[in-house]
Amino acid sequence: MITIHHLNNSRSQRVLWLLEELGLPYEIKRYQRQKSMQAPPELKAVHPLGKSPVLTEGDLTLAETGAIVTYILETHGAGRLVPERGSAAYWNYQHFLHYAEGSAMPPLLLKLIFSRLPKEAPFFAKPILTGTVKAVNERLIDPQLETHLDHWERSLGRSGWFAGEDFSAADIMMSFPVEAAGSRIGFGQRANIPAFLQRIHHRPAYKAALERGGPYAYA
Ligand SMILES: N[C@@H](CCC(=O)N[C@@H](CS)C(=O)NCC(=O)O)C(=O)O
Structure with missing residues (x-):
């Protein structure tokens, strides 16, 4: 079992x-x-x-x-x-299977940690930390996250799923970074990502x- x-x-x-x-x-x-x-x-x-x-x-x-x-x-x-082993969809599937934790989650985790820093700091350190966090967000984390969101939006634009024509385990792996991005930064004007979330939320197994x-x- x-x-x-x-x-x-x-x-x-x-x-x-x-x-x-x-x-x-x-x-x-x-x-x-x-x-x-x-x-x-x-x-x-x-x-x-x-x-x-x-x-x-x-x-x-x-x-x-x-x-x-x-x-x-x-x-x-x-x-x-x-997806069928060796097909283009299969390699795309492998990409998202590894990418979800290997590349998408690290900047989202950084965003979470940095957003908590000023709140948890002693009062005298708050102004400096708030400025530092803003600078790190603007110069480093936010531009990276925008690039990731564009990648998701474009990939989902093909079929509504991350790899190939059908729902796959890549969609399950990607759900966590997508949910995390939704709550930490939102999706801007992008339409395919929130539509993906709606579709998965309606699945009986979900x-x-x-x-x-x-x-x-x-x-
Ligand atoms: N890349 C790992 C991450 C594992 C991980 O960080 N899990 C979190 C849950 S979302 C955890 O156990 N957090 C509690 C902790 O760090 O003490 C995976 O996908 O399994």
């Missing part, structure tokens, strides 16, 4: 969604974020990184969403949610995963 070590309100939601799309049985072991938003120490007993998601099945303990998604698809997917996983707020 597949077990997902699931931190509330986290990336782990994508794995539950994939399992629901595939109709596979699984169990959830739940962990609650601490006040600091960090995972509780019990997760380190499951995997040394102490992050979620982690999948366990038999003797296997696997961390990192992209690896977990690939494992589930290769061992239990029966070819579903992956809703079923939310019911099992709990509220999800993309903070």
Whole structure:
């Protein structure tokens, strides 16, 4: 039996969604974020990184969403949610599978960390930090994020999905950066990205995963 070590309100939601799309049985072991938003120490007993998601099945303990998604698809997917191997869509799919955590999330994480800095600083440091954060946002983070959003908008313009003509696991992987960008910076005038979000939110498996996983707020 597949077990997902699931931190509330986290990336782990994508794995539950994939399992629901595939109709596979699984169990959830739940962990609650601490006040600091960090995972509780019990997760380190499951995997040394102490992050979620982690999948366990038999003797296997696997961390990192992209690896977990690939494992589930290769061992239990029966070819579903992956474009035809070797096709152009397949390589686009591979791009988004790796890109979601490898390239899209880092600037979004920077944006989140920098936005919290002035709020958490002592009062005398707030003005300096506010100015520094504004400069870093304007010169570094925001232009990078605009480039990422343009890439998503253009890619979704082809079929409404990130890779090929059909919904695939690349869309599940990309959902987290897309949701995070929506709550941190918005999509500007772009239409394809919010339309993608609407489409995924209507999928029965997405809703079923939310019911099992709990509220999800993309903070
Ligand atoms: N790239 C990793 C990121 C894992 C990760 O940072 N997970 C977050 C949940 S969104 C976490 O466990 N945060 C709690 C913490 O860092 O203590 C993946 O996709 O699995």
